Amino acid sequence: MNMNKEKRTLFQWINFLIPYFYTAGITLIISWMIVASLLIGFHTWKDNPQAFLLQTESTNNSSSTINTAETAFSIIVKPFVESNFNQIIFRGLFLLFIWLLLFLTVPVAFKRLKRFKFLNLEFEVDNIEQAAIETVEISGTKARLMAYFTGDDASGRTLDFLTQSTIDFKEVLEYFLAETQLGYKNHPINGFFTYEIYNGAAPEKLYELVEESKESGESAVFNKINEENLWKKSYLVYYFPFNHNEYITVIESYSYSFDILDKYLFELLHKTISKNLENIEYMVALTDTEEDTNDGDY
Secondary structure (H helix, E strand, O other), X not given: OOOOOOOOOHHHHHHHHHHHHHHHHHHHHHHHHHHHHHHHHHHHHHHOXXXXXXXXXXXXXXXXXXXXXXXXXXXXXHHHHHOHHHHXXXXXXXXXXXXXXXXXXXXXXXXXXXXXXXXXXXXXXXXHHHXXXXXXXXXXHHHHHHHHHOOHHHHHHHHOOOEOOEOOHHHHHHHHHHHHXXXXXXXXXXXXXXXXXXXXXXXXXXXXXXXHHHHHOOOEEEOOOOOOOOOOOEEEEEEEEEOOEEEEEEEEEOOOOOOHHHHHHHHHHHHHHHHHHHHHHHHHHHHHHHHHHHHHHO
């Protein structure tokens, strides 16, 4: 039983919730602009219906004579700027600009970007060469795990599970899955997953993946479309029959997407364990036969 459950980090949640906060902020600002404009329009219509459609002239005695120092530009612009309705528009646009600027800069701290550019400012956050190096390191780590599965150390560890001339396939598989889980958690893979082994029947939601694995004889992979969605998981499912038993291994992750090397790795793990078990059980059977023969001679 897999006791090491996957935990989503605070930064993953922040990265996941940023688009929702962004949308909520824009909705709130636009809603405020609409409500404030409607209230001003209602009061204007109630107090002075003519002013609702036309810019009325001031009736104050002090403004009856146009100041000679006042330019034509100020005469046109001043009423436009002093309008309560226009002030709401200006404030709303300013808030939208600040909100947009904030959410253009904040994701830089949570995303791996190759280049970020805003106005005349350009930031180089990551580059193609570094991404290529990381890809090679990840592939090399998975290759080392495959070499470990097929090596003498893994065979020796499998022999430790021998009990009364038999070895439980599921018990050995759980052990090596736990070791693989630890290897994936570390750099450079940094991929956390959980696993479950079913005998004969898997959850209904995985039915199509199980059938695909049965028909192809290979592991079936489903990666979620939006990798930042922390409510959904990516799955790797492998159906493997052994000694008249059916085993369904389910690897799932909130944050990691499975690739072709992952498919080969988990397939190799199952096949190597089954081969080691067959070899060990064959050697045990030969040993028991020799002992029975020796006892018969006496």
